[in-house]
Amino acid sequence: MSSSLLSRSGALRGRRSTASTRSAYVAGPPSDPIVADNDPKVDVSGSDGGSRQSPPKVISWGLLWSLLLRHKLRIAVSMATLVGCSACTLAMPLYSGKFFEVLIGKTPKPLWNVLSKVAVLYALEPILTIIFVVNLNTIWEKVMSNLRAQLFQRVLIQKAEFFDRYKVGELTALLTSDLGSLKGIVSDNISRDRGFRALSEVIGTICILFTLSPELAPLLGLLMITVSVLVAVYRRSTVPVFKAHGMAQASIADCVNETFSAIRTVRSFGGEKRQMSMFGSQVQGLVNTFGDLRGAFAATERINSVLSGAEIDEALAYGLERDIKSQEVHDKNFGLFINGYDINTQSLNMHYMSALKSTSSLKSLAWSGDVCLEGVYFSYPLRPDVEILSGLNLTLKWGRVTALVGPSGAGKSTIVQLLARFYEPTRGRITVAGEDVRTFDKSEWARVVSIVNQEPVLFSLSVGENIAYGLPDDYVSKEDVIKAAKAANAHDFIISLPQGYDTHVGERGGLLSGGQRQRIAIARALLKNAPILILDEATSALDAVSERLVQDALNHLMKGRTTLVIAHRLSTVQNAHQIALCDDGRITELGTHFELLGQKGQYAALVGTQRLAFE
Numbered sequence: 080m081s082s083s084l085l086s087r088s089g090a091l092r093g094r095r096s097t098a099s100t101r102s103a104y105v106a107g108p109p110s111d112p113i114v115a116d117n118d119p120k121v122d123v124s125g126s127d128g129g130s131r132q133s134p135p136k137v138i139s140w141g142l143l144w145s146l147l148l149r150h151k152l153r154i155a156v157s158m159a160t161l162v163g164c165s166a167c168t169l170a171m172p173l174y175s176g177k178f179f180e181v182l183i184g185k186t187p188k189p190l191w192n193v194l195s196k197v198a199v200l201y202a203l204e205p206i207l208t209i210i211f212v213v214n215l216n217t218i219w220e221k222v223m224s225n226l227r228a229q230l231f232q233r234v235l236i237q238k239a240e241f242f243d244r245y246k247v248g249e250l251t252a253l254l255t256s257d258l259g260s261l262k263g264i265v266s267d268n269i270s271r272d273r274g275f276r277a278l279s280e281v282i283g284t285i286c287i288l289f290t291l292s293p294e295l296a297p298l299l300g301l302l303m304i305t306v307s308v309l310v311a312v313y314r315r316s317t318v319p320v321f322k323a324h325g326m327a328q329a330s331i332a333d334c335v336n337e338t339f340s341a342i343r344t345v346r347s348f349g350g351e352k353r354q355m356s357m358f359g360s361q362v363q364g365l366v367n368t369f370g371d372l373r374g375a376f377a378a379t380e381r382i383n384s385v386l387s388g389a390e391i392d393e394a395l396a397y398g399l400e401r402d403i404k405s406q407e408v409h410d411k412n413f414g415l416f417i418n419g420y421d422i423n424t425q426s427l428n429m430h431y432m433s434a435l436k437s438t439s440s441l442k443s444l445a446w447s448g449d450v451c452l453e454g455v456y457f458s459y460p461l462r463p464d465v466e467i468l469s470g471l472n473l474t475l476k477w478g479r480v481t482a483l484v485g486p487s488g489a490g491k492s493t494i495v496q497l498l499a500r501f502y503e504p505t506r507g508r509i510t511v512a513g514e515d516v517r518t519f520d521k522s523e524w525a526r527v528v529s530i531v532n533q534e535p536v537l538f539s540l541s542v543g544e545n546i547a548y549g550l551p552d553d554y555v556s557k558e559d560v561i562k563a564a565k566a567a568n569a570h571d572f573i574i575s576l577p578q579g580y581d582t583h584v585g586e587r588g589g590l591l592s593g594g595q596r597q598r599i600a601i602a603r604a605l606l607k608n609a610p611i612l613i614l615d616e617a618t619s620a621l622d623a624v625s626e627r628l629v630q631d632a633l634n635h636l637m638k639g640r641t642t643l644v645i646a647h648r649l650s651t652v653q654n655a656h657q658i659a660l661c662d663d664g665r666i667t668e669l670g671t672h673f674e675l676l677g678q679k680g681q682y683a684a685l686v687g688t689q690r691l692a693f694e
């Protein structure tokens with residue numbers, strides 16, 4: 080979040096309440112492309128309409144079945160070996176009995192005959208068991224890999240508000256512990272005395288009972304079935320307990336995550352005791368001993384309940400789907416996502432495919448035209464009754480720098496989020512060279528916008544890999560990485576690192592200084608070479624020396640790009656081609672530094688205040 084030049088004197092403004100109007104972008108059926116060339120029709124009725132399907136459950140019996148069916152041969156082998164080893168187990172006592180009858184002379188048969196049968200049974204049973212276990216495990220591992228990939232993809236394509244709602248720990252738990260208990264369904268049930276083996280042996284026993292005593296068999300069979308049903312009912316009734324257990328685990332993970340990732344803040348406030356008390360208050364160790372189907376059912380329910388809401392960002396999902404489909408041929412890693420993709424999800428994106436324009440022209444439009452926010456209204460989905468932007472108009476002139484200033488909480492960072500299309504306006508539109516940006520899919524849009532903010536996130540990779548992340552889908556040569564690093568004033572410090580460009584930057588870039596991280600982020604943005612650039616307080620966290628180095632790099636980066644700068648330093652703001660003052664959800668003053676000073680309005684007053692503060 081930014082704290083602008085003018086924010087020092089600005090108080091947090093109250094916001095008008097408004098009726099929430101969520102817009103469904105494309106509400107028409109697939110056969111009716113409703114995004115016209117010059118007039119993208121945006122449904123602002125607030126209804127998602129009957130034409131929108133709710134997304135399919137991530138984990139359903141149908142999906143599991145279809146994934147299992149991909150391994151028909153292995154399943155056949157597993158079934159055959161299951162029957163074989165169960166038959167061996169059931170036959171063992173029969174033949175052992177016969178062996179003793181021969182031994183004591185009750186049955187006149189050659190001993191070797193019976194003995195060889197017993198030996199074959201004892202040798203065959205473990206062999207068949209191993210084949211059964213290995214096969215079933217392999218099948219389930221493959222099914223789980225597919226499910227995990229599906230789940231990861233489904234989380235990745237959710238709308239931004241989904242990530243406002245759920246914490247990282249909860250999402251991590253879905254992919255780790257919850258999916259782990261689903262995995263346990265099979266791996267915990269392939270041992271000799273449980274699950275599949277036990278079931279097949281019960282069936283075998285009932286068959287034997289029928290051959291031995293047809294009169295008693297129905298009675299005993301009924302007894303066995305009654306006991307099984309009672310056990311199943313008991314297990315079902317404890318599913319909520321397991322669901323609570325999973326949630327407790329997620330919240331523990333979240334507490335751990337939050338504490339350790341903010342360890343410096345915790346230390347600086349002496350907050351260890353508070354964190355310990357928070358950790359102690361989680362529901363610890365609830366029913367840890369149950370580790371079977373109940374946990375798995377609860378986990379599946381939890382995964383589906385988190386992800387079943389209609390929150391998929393379709394404008395993103397469509398582009399992603401198209402990209403990985405074209406890339407799948409070259410990159411095996413995408414196989415998992417494509418294989419698991421079911422027909423329901425595809426049809427979900429169909430109306431998008433029919434509505435979106437060809438994206439090939441987007442780059443050239445963005446390199447040649449203005450970016451305009453036209454009558455933009457916006458409320459965050461989690462606070463729909465608080466209007467943050469109220470009919471905001473702003474033109475970012477092509478190739479020019481626009482500085483955005485305003486009191487704290489005025490909505491400057493919100494404008495950035497809308498320009499990045501993390502959220503869509505509730506009303507109004509954003510255009511590039513006159514075209515509504517919603518006519519382009521989001522992965523295309525991401526390629527034309529670069530954002531450098533106050534706390535750039537680096538990945539736990541090498542310096543070189545982090546810079547190359549600017550073009551994540553392309554092969555980037557080392558020369559190009561070095562060229563970008565030089566332009567970003569980063570080359571000199573990079574070559575002085577222990578392994579130069581191969582130096583690992585640590586988790587979130589923690590092994591580098593703030594200024595170094597920032598320059599790597601700028602090198603990454605330079606490599607990306609996007610026509611639209613957003614600098615959200617990019618230099619505010621730096622000391623004077625780092626700021627000068629970073630500012631030089633930024634000046635290089637801004638050249639020829641349509642740039643929006645949010646900054647709190649006067650020097651950055653006054654050199655902009657135009658300055659926009661955002662207040663109360665609108666742009667209230669617009670002009671150059673001197674024009675606005677001449678107007679003697681809010682900008683002039685606040686600049687005066689800042690000057691006074693320095694004097």
Ligand SMILES: Nc1ncnc2c1ncn2[C@@H]1O[C@H](COP(=O)(O)OP(=O)(O)OP(=O)(O)O)[C@@H](O)[C@H]1O
Pocket residue numbers: 080081082083086243459461462467485486487488489490491492493494
């Ligand atoms: N994800 C969110 N969900 C709900 N409300 C939010 C969210 N992000 C920001 N807000 C609210 O939106 C309003 C505008 O915030 P924004 O960050 O855009 O202000 P800003 O002008 O950038 O402020 P500052 O200069 O202090 O960073 C604030 O009242 C804030 O509480």
